[in-house]
Amino acid sequence: RLNSVTNSQAHSTSNGYLTNSRKMVVMKEAERSKEMIKSAILDNDFMKNLDLGQIREIVDCMHPLENPKDSTIIKEGDVGSLVYVMEEGKVEVTKDGQLLTHMGPGKVFGELAILYNCTRTATVKALTNCRLWAIDRQCFQGIMMRTGLLRHTEHLNFLRSVHTFKGLPEETLSKIADVLEEAHYNNGDYIIRQGARGDTFYIIAKGKVKVTKRNSKTQEEQVIRLLQKGDYFGERALLGEDVRTANIISADAAGVDCLVIDRESYLQLISTLDDLKQIYEDDEDKAGVDSEYAKLKLTD
Numbered sequence: 001r002l003n004s005v006t007n008s009q010a011h012s013t014s015n016g017y018l019t020n021s022r023k024m025v026v027m028k029e030a031e032r033s034k035e036m037i038k039s040a041i042l043d044n045d046f047m048k049n050l051d052l053g054q055i056r057e058i059v060d061c062m063h064p065l066e067n068p069k070d071s072t073i074i075k076e077g078d079v080g081s082l083v084y085v086m087e088e089g090k091v092e093v094t095k096d097g098q099l100l101t102h103m104g105p106g107k108v109f110g111e112l113a114i115l116y117n118c119t120r121t122a123t124v125k126a127l128t129n130c131r132l133w134a135i136d137r138q139c140f141q142g143i144m145m146r147t148g149l150l151r152h153t154e155h156l157n158f159l160r161s162v163h164t165f166k167g168l169p170e171e172t173l174s175k176i177a178d179v180l181e182e183a184h185y186n187n188g189d190y191i192i193r194q195g196a197r198g199d200t201f202y203i204i205a206k207g208k209v210k211v212t213k214r215n216s217k218t219q220e221e222q223v224i225r226l227l228q229k230g231d232y233f234g235e236r237a238l239l240g241e242d243v244r245t246a247n248i249i250s251a252d253a254a255g256v257d258c259l260v261i262d263r264e265s266y267l268q269l270i271s272t273l274d275d276l277k278q279i280y281e282d283d284e285d286k287a288g289v290d291s292e293y294a295k296l297k298l299t300d
């Protein structure tokens, strides 16, 4: 595995001792390979949307392989077991004997059979000696499932703890947890800009934000309120409005983490908005939202 390359190579010298400069070289090479694999994944249409945590785990699970010139690395129709990243060399990809493409360093291949549980869709042959990195199906799918499930449970637990969502049925919460994306903002970042179009809804998972509005007479920004963990904003986007009525600015030295839902996935997965609308209204009644905010909601 790539995360143990440094250690295994560090212990592989004849006297079991590695000079500091050699150690640096080995570490640099491992780092370079990691970066190369990460870029290859981000360059692959089918894998570029994996989150960075998943990519990091995949990179750490990769092991090195060498394939000699003219060897068949992947045979069309086979059950595949490895996803490859090319470090050095050149391969040709053919299907039914027809050349599809050539691939060189920094490319992922063999991902389709593993991602989509199908047989190999093409044959990949080494045109030169190839140095490759590979991850096996079990390891790859384990990462995909574990991180996916962990994330889902974490989001679901968080949603359950958010006052606003307390009354929603478990099934709806689970669907929301499915479509959530995580986003991080640095202190001072504008998460939402007044007047801009937007179709995303945010729940604060960590940190604080300022809600500000431009005074129409003085054009000065006024702070209307502070929101914190468990609070939400941008909800009007889910109800169909897309012009933002206030600024939301990250106001936390450690930055702000948000869970984000866009209107499209929300509508697609949670066809009725009534649940949420109901909760918002009830929530405001019960919580007695501060008057500034209530005014803002009525007058915008």
Ligand code: CMP
Binding pocket: 074, 080, 093, 100, 101, 108, 109, 110, 111, 112, 113, 114, 119, 120, 121, 122, 123, 124
């Ligand atoms: P997989 O089907 O697992 O094994 C063969 C691989 O060839 C496949 O994954 C892709 O990585 C690659 N491949 C298939 N079709 C094409 C194509 N049209 N262009 C480039 N690469 C392809």
